[in-house]
Amino acid sequence: MGKKVRAHVLIVGRVQGVFFRMETKRTADGAGVYGWVKNKRDGTVEAVFEGDEESVGAVVKWCKKGPPISIVNGVDIKWEDYTGEYGDFEITF
Numbered sequence: 591m592g593k594k595v596r597a598h599v600l601i602v603g604r605v606q607g608v609f610f611r612m613e614t615k616r617t618a619d620g621a622g623v624y625g626w627v628k629n630k631r632d633g634t635v636e637a638v639f640e641g642d643e644e645s646v647g648a649v650v651k652w653c654k655k656g657p658p659i660s661i662v663n664g665v666d667i668k669w670e671d672y673t674g675e676y677g678d679f680e681i682t683f
Contacts, residue, residue: 592642594672596625597650601635603663605656610635611681613657614649621645624676628683640676 601610606629614627614637623645627637637653639646656662 592644594641594674595643595646596638596640596670596672597646598668598670599637599639599650599653600630600666601637601653601656601662602665603656604661605635606633608660609657610660614653615679615681617652618649618679621649623649624679626676626680626682628681638676640672640674 611627623639623641625638625640630636639649654662654665
């Protein structure tokens with residue numbers, strides 16, 4: 591078990607209507623990362639990832655590419671204190 595971390599990310603580009611949230615959930619679930627992902631009204635996708643440092647890092651790295659039909663122009667990452675408040679990974683609205 592590695593160090594526990596929390597990343598709050600904002601993904602910019604063509605990231606809505608391209609299965610970004612569903613694929614983020616699949617990627618996070620596969621990595622054992624908890625938190626949430628949602629579309630924002632401004633066309634971006636926002637997410638919080640919690641888990642061990644290596645797994646969260648892998649999901650954040652995936653977000654920089656996204657699913658095949660997305661176009662990611664940027665990912666803003668804020669590293670925050672780990673809270674352990676999530677028991678799974680959810681798509682929220």
